[in-house]
Amino acid sequence: MSQIHSNSSPFSPLQVLPLAVSSKPAPPLLIRNGRIIDPANQRDEIADLFIQSGVIIGDPPAKLPTETQTLDASGLIVAPGLIDIHVHLREPGAPHKETIESGTFAAAAGGFTSVLAMPNTSPPCDSPAAVMWLLQRILQKSSVRVFIAGAITKSLAGEELAPIGSMLKAGIVAITDDGHCVQNHEVMRRALEYASMFQLPVLDHCQDYNLSADGVMHEGQWSLRLGLQGWPRIAEEVIVARNILLAELCSTPIHIQHVSSAGSVRLLREASARKLKITAEVCPHHLWFTDEKLQNFDSTFKVNPPLRERHDIEALLEAIVEGTITIFASDHAPHANYEKEVEIDHAPFGMTGLETELAAFATLLIHRERAIDWPRLIACYTVNPARLLKLNLGTLTAGAPADLTLISPNLRWTFDRNQSFSLSKNTPFHGCEFVGRAVQTIVAGRTIWKLL
Amino acid sequence: MSFPTREWNRRHLLSLDELEAWEIEFILNAAAAFKTVGERDLKKVPSLRGRTLINFFIEPSTRTRVSFELAALRLSADVINMSATASSLQKGETLIDTAKNLQALHADIIVLRHSAAGACKFLADRLEASIINAGDGAHEHPTQGLLDAFTIREHFGSFKNLKIGIVGDILFSRVARSNLHALLKLGAEVHLIGPSTLVPKLFEQLGAYVHHHLDPILPHLDVINLLRIQHERQRKEYFPSTGEYTALFGLTKERARALKPNCLIMHPGPINRGVEIDSDVANSSQSVILEQVTHGIAVRMAVLYLCSGGKTPAAQ
Numbered sequence: 001m002s003q004i005h006s007n008s009s010p011f012s013p014l015q016v017l018p019l020a021v022s023s024k025p026a027p028p029l030l031i032r033n034g035r036i037i038d039p040a041n042q043r044d045e046i047a048d049l050f051i052q053s054g055v056i057i058g059d060p061p062a063k064l065p066t067e068t069q070t071l072d073a074s075g076l077i078v079a080p081g082l083i084d085i086h087v088h089l090r091e092p093g094a095p096h097k098e099t100i101e102s103g104t105f106a107a108a109a110g111g112f113t114s115v116l117a118m119p120n121t122s123p124p125c126d127s128p129a130a131v132m133w134l135l136q137r138i139l140q141k142s143s144v145r146v147f148i149a150g151a152i153t154k155s156l157a158g159e160e161l162a163p164i165g166s167m168l169k170a171g172i173v174a175i176t177d178d179g180h181c182v183q184n185h186e187v188m189r190r191a192l193e194y195a196s197m198f199q200l201p202v203l204d205h206c207q208d209y210n211l212s213a214d215g216v217m218h219e220g221q222w223s224l225r226l227g228l229q230g231w232p233r234i235a236e237e238v239i240v241a242r243n244i245l246l247a248e249l250c251s252t253p254i255h256i257q258h259v260s261s262a263g264s265v266r267l268l269r270e271a272s273a274r275k276l277k278i279t280a281e282v283c284p285h286h287l288w289f290t291d292e293k294l295q296n297f298d299s300t301f302k303v304n305p306p307l308r309e310r311h312d313i314e315a316l317l318e319a320i321v322e323g324t325i326t327i328f329a330s331d332h333a334p335h336a337n338y339e340k341e342v343e344i345d346h347a348p349f350g351m352t353g354l355e356t357e358l359a360a361f362a363t364l365l366i367h368r369e370r371a372i373d374w375p376r377l378i379a380c381y382t383v384n385p386a387r388l389l390k391l392n393l394g395t396l397t398a399g400a401p402a403d404l405t406l407i408s409p410n411l412r413w414t415f416d417r418n419q420s421f422s423l424s425k426n427t428p429f430h431g432c433e434f435v436g437r438a439v440q441t442i443v444a445g446r447t448i449w450k451l452l
Numbered sequence: 453m454s455f456p457t458r459e460w461n462r463r464h465l466l467s468l469d470e471l472e473a474w475e476i477e478f479i480l481n482a483a484a485a486f487k488t489v490g491e492r493d494l495k496k497v498p499s500l501r502g503r504t505l506i507n508f509f510i511e512p513s514t515r516t517r518v519s520f521e522l523a524a525l526r527l528s529a530d531v532i533n534m535s536a537t538a539s540s541l542q543k544g545e546t547l548i549d550t551a552k553n554l555q556a557l558h559a560d561i562i563v564l565r566h567s568a569a570g571a572c573k574f575l576a577d578r579l580e581a582s583i584i585n586a587g588d589g590a591h592e593h594p595t596q597g598l599l600d601a602f603t604i605r606e607h608f609g610s611f612k613n614l615k616i617g618i619v620g621d622i623l624f625s626r627v628a629r630s631n632l633h634a635l636l637k638l639g640a641e642v643h644l645i646g647p648s649t650l651v652p653k654l655f656e657q658l659g660a661y662v663h664h665h666l667d668p669i670l671p672h673l674d675v676i677n678l679l680r681i682q683h684e685r686q687r688k689e690y691f692p693s694t695g696e697y698t699a700l701f702g703l704t705k706e707r708a709r710a711l712k713p714n715c716l717i718m719h720p721g722p723i724n725r726g727v728e729i730d731s732d733v734a735n736s737s738q739s740v741i742l743e744q745v746t747h748g749i750a751v752r753m754a755v756l757y758l759c760s761g762g763k764t765p766a767a768q
Contacts, residue, residue: 220654221654221657221658224623224652224654224655224657224658225469225629225658226569226570226591227569227588227589227590227591227592227624227626227629228569228570228589228590228591229590296573296577297569297570297573297574338546341546341548342546342547342548342574343547343566343568343570343571343574344568344569344570344574345567345568345569345589346568
């Protein structure tokens, strides 16, 4: 193993090239000799890629426009721009944790060209007015594409449906009560039925509040030893099972957010075998760490759902390999140091992840476990989430928006939270050594971030 | 057993889980020396003269606080008591800020009682002062574990082949955890006994035996340690009533007759007479409940002395 000091990184600190807000289209760009991986088209080959006016053209024309810029991508992967469908940007309400500006810088530096912002802000995104406010803010401050998830219920209280149709008109692409979970099965049933009228994707954070009670970490040997209240697997699994039953009853799809337990994997596998339209996402921390990490009462590792055990990790890995889990996401959840630096019972749940998730998955799944290859990994961040949210993104098909992520697949680097763009530093990956990293992020044909 | 070449070098006492067997023995040996101080007419030694100790109790407690206070006074330390109601924590100040203020007052030792597990470790990682855990949530109560071990050692001399039963609400008990770690390290066999909701099987993974019936194990025990049951503070789904608890797990007169004649009856206090233990049984000759209280001072003197840099466990 090489050293893990940040100065061992072969690169100087990250820099963001700000997104030009000019109406002038980006100059044509020829990306040469990259390994083009486009899972939507089952493409994986060394080739050139030409983009112009912010859209993918494909093969370069015989005669290039004179203003064409070229980029040598030898040794790099050229992928469709990555999409993270589970991000907390904390606006409105908590700009000391993160803002749309800082959060989308972090996204760009992680290789992401699109993110889905969760609605558990303050006030929550549960009305068309809230959606409009956000869209305005995004237009002014964002450096990547920010899509908006609206709430399922008013105030995320789990009782009355939010104005889902009006929010859809205002511009949401999905609904979820993330951070909360609709406990009343009748309300959830009606939400699914109602959303199906618009074919609006429904995402669910699965947590039965009675069963998770005051739990702050996984219920197991470590919670027992530490005397901390356990958040048992069953609290997630009961709601995963509920959602599967409701999806079947209502003949609607449902997406399970941040799956953490082996039991949830088993339920999802059975549901897929019955051809139900259930999708699921997994976060890197649930594969990288176990509950043992809480042994020093370090609240950095307090996350919801909690870090679980080795056999849960093995089940999650299997689920990725067999295709039961097809989407990767960060659940990027920034919190200020002073909020996390309290007794573990009182610390908020959550950890940041935008700048480490691609590297964490690549290091673990491709280099360490040899579980999947690059096309599979990229599919989990592009075509699969794009299909879930019905976005015309996540592909290099000619005519698609020219959102691209260039990845150096074997680059060794060490993450230093002090170089993070996020306003918050609550990452469990500080000092982790990774293999593989995004090195350039292009949105609509324009480079918005580049590793220098 | 003794390890004459080893030296105590911890500043904090946070848990018994993190101590090695020799360290526990080391404290018990020091406590044996300090025990004699309390039996003298002049109950004071100058070991901590000039040191400041703050009893910082963010959860109600009388006996543990008084025991620490007496221990510190007998070591000639200056002692300040701070409780939750008096402290600024109720005004919204965080634990770390309050603790840093205590440190700015040049407190050498902070004895912390807190409702959150890990609160002592949290302060120990951030402060210069010695942190002594006087009970953190359901995590540990190390000086209680030590004084229980000390009491057992006073009677049996060693822990070899001893079967020690701990009865009650194990899941939420910091006393049970500290006892478990100490007694296992010292070589005893630990039997955890109580309702299946409060004594999950998972405790077997920590090295204990788990029982949900008291009667079959009673005649085999050398020590029975009864924990306080507080139904009113418990979430109601764990057991139906104190009456049912007493019927199933209370040490009644009848059950006490099934104990070995030399089985020690222990309780960390305060006891609920007629609930987890019969009143006469608590007063019986097998009961060492008040000895535990006396030993608490010696053990706490030893802990304060060693964590302040005292090297040899010699009575002065």
